[in-house]
Amino acid sequence: MSTPRVVTTDHLFEDRLYRAGVKSVGIGTFVLLVAIGAFLLLKSWPAFARHGVISFLTTTGFTTLGHHPSFGVAALLYWSVVIAVVAVVVGVPVAVGTALFISEFAPRRLRAVLVTLIDMLAVVPSVIFGLWGFYMLQPNLVGFARFLSVHLSFIPVFSVHSSVYSSSAFIAGVLVGIMIVPIVCSVAREIFSLAPLGEREGALALGATKATVIRSVVMPFARRGLAGSVMLGLGRALGETVAVAIIVSPSFIISPHILQQGGASIAAFIALRFGTGGQLGSAALLGAGLVLFVFTLVVNLGASVIVNRSVGGRRA
Amino acid sequence: MRRESGAAPAALEEPAPVPAPAPLRTVTTASGLVADGVSAWFSGRLVIESVSLEMEASKVTALIGPSGCGKSTFLRILNRMHEVTPGAELAGRVLLDGEDIYGPEMRPTETRRRIAMVFQKPNPFPAMTVEDNVLSGLKFSGKRPRGKEKDDLVEEMLTRAGLFSEVKARLKTLGGELSGGQQQRLCIARALAVRPSVLLMDEPCSALDPSSTRRIEETMREIAEEVTVVVVTHNMQQAQRVSDYCALFLAGENAPGRIVEKGSTKDIFENPKDERTSDYVHGRFG
């Protein structure tokens, strides 16, 4: 009887060297991530220790001054998510639509121009977006926000309790939505361009129109990858700091009224408050940072798992 | 009815009478297809030059020739798939029952429905069920057969493609889960379901085992009654077995592909006029 043995080509010196190099870079990245997490945990421990982790996660006040400092990130996390969701709702359709136009309809020359333009959008510093949002976008969106609140107030998120429409989570969300268009668009474009030519031609040869090819070949192929790109955009939006800080005026009330003044986000709040509130205050901010760090990590991890599975893996 | 191979295009305008086989509902009539002075370019490079060929209704025409001589390109010109490739251009006319498919009033989607195509590489829709794959062409044109009508249609098309007995218990499994040969026959069923009058096949058996190949060759013979078949093949035995007419394409070193000889399959194989034809069909080059 024969015994099975492992057959491998991996013993070649070059292969091993290459593998060691790649491996160490990969491990290095992971170590860095863990180190950041550990650092945040260590530095923020005093704040967690004060009222406990549960309280930190579930309460809403955040005062570092006075005799009774108290910390809770619930409202900050809530508004972070609200802004990110508004961003995705606004940004993803634009990004996916643009990607579809570029990959399916645009003539070759226009395609190159559009791709360059959108890539350039990605390198605009976020503080510039923030300023633009404050001076240009906000004045133009306030009227639209009022319109929504007047005509669609039966939907809870469009109802308001005050008549100040500026500096709202909605406006911040729209701004961040514009900011995530480039990343979502380029991922979506990549996925669309991978839709198998054979299936596209198969559909065309059966008398399908372009729209039908998109509906019955491109979209089924891209569905999972698109979900991943949405998560990627969500991750980006959650971490967006400066632009949000410029727009919103922080509030600690959890409410569904996204159109009125208020809202906040962990990232923006840290940027606004950093360096105030002494040692304990810093610890609390670092704690908030840790919450954001873990939350975005989970979202991005989910995104990459989904994207990899749809692009790399064989489909049924 | 038999016709001379050299019949004028005008003769094709009268539809060929079709003997209807009892169990199969037949609504199609085979159409004649005539290529008239067809040339093709990719990004400015001429790849086939003034090819004229008559593909007679209710007959199987085989296109043979070495790799790269423009057989696929020619085939794709016959149902307006050529223009799908960026940078592709063409000249000449293609007449379907005497009507130019590149004429201004012809819709490419409608033309492709009448002149169906089976590709070299099986390309079923992997996320659709076997049944939905068969019905996909009808769905694309807004028709959705239901109930018994649908079941009958699916069974008929799969039977004609020689696949029904293998998949009748798995009509709801995904098209991508079939074997390569089964997928190819599914693509044939899918193409037949739109009831085309011409079926173009680009090396349909190149990925198939001998028994699937035989099954598909039988199918070609069977459907030729009501569908004109044009098939590209590298297999000389296959060309001899299935085709009524043959056309040999050749391309020079730096010259575009042309038809060297065309005629009845019997003549091409047993009595070729051109020396290159006899060299090619006897495997002496290409």
Ligand SMILES: Nc1ncnc2c1ncn2[C@@H]1O[C@H](COP(=O)(O)OP(=O)(O)OP(=O)(O)O)[C@@H](O)[C@H]1O
């Ligand atoms: N999409 C394309 N872009 C540019 N050139 C092309 C394209 N498709 C085909 N060609 C060129 O056109 C010529 C004919 O190609 P075609 O695919 O028609 O050959 P073929 O006879 O079908 O060959 P095979 O038997 O290998 O399938 C070749 O020189 C090929 O390089």
Ligand SMILES: [Mg+2]
């Ligand atoms: Mg070919």
